[in-house]
Amino acid sequence: MPHAHLTLDPHFTVGRINRRLFGSFVEHLGRCVYDGIYEPGHPTANSQGFRTDVIALVRELGTTTIRYPGGNFVSGYRWEDGVGPRAQRPNRLDLAWHSTESNDVGLDEFAGWLKDVDADLMYAVNLGTRGTQEALDVLEYANIDSGTALSDQRIANGTPKPHAIGMWCLGNEMDGPWQLGHGTAMDYAQLAGKTARAMRQIDPDLELVVCGSSSATMPTFGEWERTVLLETYHDVDFISCHAYYEPHGDDFASFLASAVSMDSFIESVVATADHVKAVLHSEKTINLSFDEWNVWYQSRYNEVDKITDANVWPQAPRLLEDSYSVLDAVVFGNLMIALLRHADRVTSASLAQLVNVIAPIMTEPNGPAWRQSTFYPFAITSRLAQGTVLELKLSSPTVHTDAYGEVSMIDSVATHDETTGASAVFLVNRSLTETLDVRIDVSRLGVSRIVSAETLHDADIHAKNTLDDPLRVTPHSNGTASLDAGTVTVTLPPVSWTALALH
Ligand code: AHR
Numbered sequence: 001m002p003h004a005h006l007t008l009d010p011h012f013t014v015g016r017i018n019r020r021l022f023g024s025f026v027e028h029l030g031r032c033v034y035d036g037i038y039e040p041g042h043p044t045a046n047s048q049g050f051r052t053d054v055i056a057l058v059r060e061l062g063t064t065t066i067r068y069p070g071g072n073f074v075s076g077y078r079w080e081d082g083v084g085p086r087a088q089r090p091n092r093l094d095l096a097w098h099s100t101e102s103n104d105v106g107l108d109e110f111a112g113w114l115k116d117v118d119a120d121l122m123y124a125v126n127l128g129t130r131g132t133q134e135a136l137d138v139l140e141y142a143n144i145d146s147g148t149a150l151s152d153q154r155i156a157n158g159t160p161k162p163h164a165i166g167m168w169c170l171g172n173e174m175d176g177p178w179q180l181g182h183g184t185a186m187d188y189a190q191l192a193g194k195t196a197r198a199m200r201q202i203d204p205d206l207e208l209v210v211c212g213s214s215s216a217t218m219p220t221f222g223e224w225e226r227t228v229l230l231e232t233y234h235d236v237d238f239i240s241c242h243a244y245y246e247p248h249g250d251d252f253a254s255f256l257a258s259a260v261s262m263d264s265f266i267e268s269v270v271a272t273a274d275h276v277k278a279v280l281h282s283e284k285t286i287n288l289s290f291d292e293w294n295v296w297y298q299s300r301y302n303e304v305d306k307i308t309d310a311n312v313w314p315q316a317p318r319l320l321e322d323s324y325s326v327l328d329a330v331v332f333g334n335l336m337i338a339l340l341r342h343a344d345r346v347t348s349a350s351l352a353q354l355v356n357v358i359a360p361i362m363t364e365p366n367g368p369a370w371r372q373s374t375f376y377p378f379a380i381t382s383r384l385a386q387g388t389v390l391e392l393k394l395s396s397p398t399v400h401t402d403a404y405g406e407v408s409m410i411d412s413v414a415t416h417d418e419t420t421g422a423s424a425v426f427l428v429n430r431s432l433t434e435t436l437d438v439r440i441d442v443s444r445l446g447v448s449r450i451v452s453a454e455t456l457h458d459a460d461i462h463a464k465n466t467l468d469d470p471l472r473v474t475p476h477s478n479g480t481a482s483l484d485a486g487t488v489t490v491t492l493p494p495v496s497w498t499a500l501a502l503h
Contacts, residue, residue: 008392013389026066030097037051063382075126082103098306295332326463390414455493
């Protein structure tokens with residue numbers, strides 16, 4: 001049996017984990033909001049119309065910050081449509097997803113829901129069809145105490161306390177030709193820069209995210225980041241990254257190594273941001289907000305889901321409702337490992353999305369809510385990854401992939417919390433066929449016991465949780481994990497994700 005070896009040392013660290021790494025994303029898209037988090041007629045709905053079974057699952061998922069209201073949706077959105085008396089809110093065309101937006105849920109209701117799920121709001125402004133004035137307006141409505149037209153309007157609408165939103169996205173994916181208002185990098189950079197400066201005149205402490213590329217495969221990737229940062233460097237705090245992964249044909253070996261691509265994306269954007277820092281002789285460092293990431297069968301959306309009929313504008317259609325397998329969850333767990341590995345520079349991230357739309361949580365109208373396979377790596381990582389990410393010394397056999405050449409068979413990241421003494425190791429076996437023995441030298445951490453060892457694996461890598469069989473895929477206790485003389489040993493089945501909690 002092949003084997004791998006890891007060494008952990010609490011003296012060698014990557015950086016502290018910002019809890020915002022465990023963020024997610026709710027867009028007015030398909031059934032994410034309507035018939036997802038919000039379904040007034042549902043037996044579990046609270047007095048505001050939000051499903052409490054979904055609230056319980058979101059809390060269990062352990063997400064910390066939620067990006068809202070889009071996504072492509074935001075580039076045509078009028079925020080003021082979604083506040084005030086419901087009876088007066090207009091139905092609008094949502095051009096991004098070819099749907100009808102009822103505006104039954106808007107900023108105030110969503111901010112209220114976030115209190116129930118114990119998460120912070122990260123709000124995106126529309127820099128597609130709108131601009132600086134509308135960004136200032138929503139900021140005034142949301143964050144000013146009282147005594148101005150828009151803050152008093154919020155109070156009159158039933159929300160006396162300001163929402164105190166600290167983190168704001170300056171538009172969404174403005175590099176993409178599909179985006180309403182898409183233009184050149186310089187067009188966007190000038191608009192984002194002047195909007196950022198204006199918003200900071202209201203509150204200099206806002207944290208602002210400027211749009212990077214919508215994927216590393218965009219023809220403008222790299223140059224887009226350079227142009228946008230040169231223009232906005234002093235006015236923003238983060239640059240965004242977005243990436244979605246899916247298998248191409250039956251090439252599951254390459255799909256299993258998707259984190260290699262995420263690593264290289266992150267490192268390229270860090271290099272570009274630091275290049276601009278040098279050019280500008282700046283003391284300031286721009287960090288990354290990886291505010292859309294997931295496995296997404298995007299080709300299926302383009303082939304099956306996309307609505308184009310000019311006479312058909314459905315409300316809350318079933319869009320992007322990917323059903324995730326064990327294989328997908330292993331790749332997903334590995335993407336979380338890649339994000340943690342870069343915790344020094346990726347200080348915010350949002351799993352796209354949260355409910356029904358490429359989501360860890362699925363719902364049926366008037367029916368149950370259930371966890372997809374991807375729910376487990378997120379929930380377990382969010383719970384166990386505390387404190388600081390450790391630098392890891394790793395020796396492993398390799399596997400061949402068509403997309404990335406020879407890649408390490410195992411991928412891993414480890415965390416250590418100095419205050420509690422808790423450590424965690426997250427591991428992925430990327431081999432399609434080989435079981436792997438792993439030895440982890442934890443002697444320098446002073447580990448005295450293995451608290452838990454959970455592995456996500458199934459003989460059928462395509463097994464999924466469904467409405468009819470919602471618990472088909474769950475993690476299992478890994479009985480091979482043992483500790484002897486400062487070394488943890490564990491056996492990882494092929495195509496598996498494992499979390500070890502150590503004390
Ligand atoms: O998450 C789905 C979509 O993917 C978002 O609306 C957009 O920003 C991205 O292209």
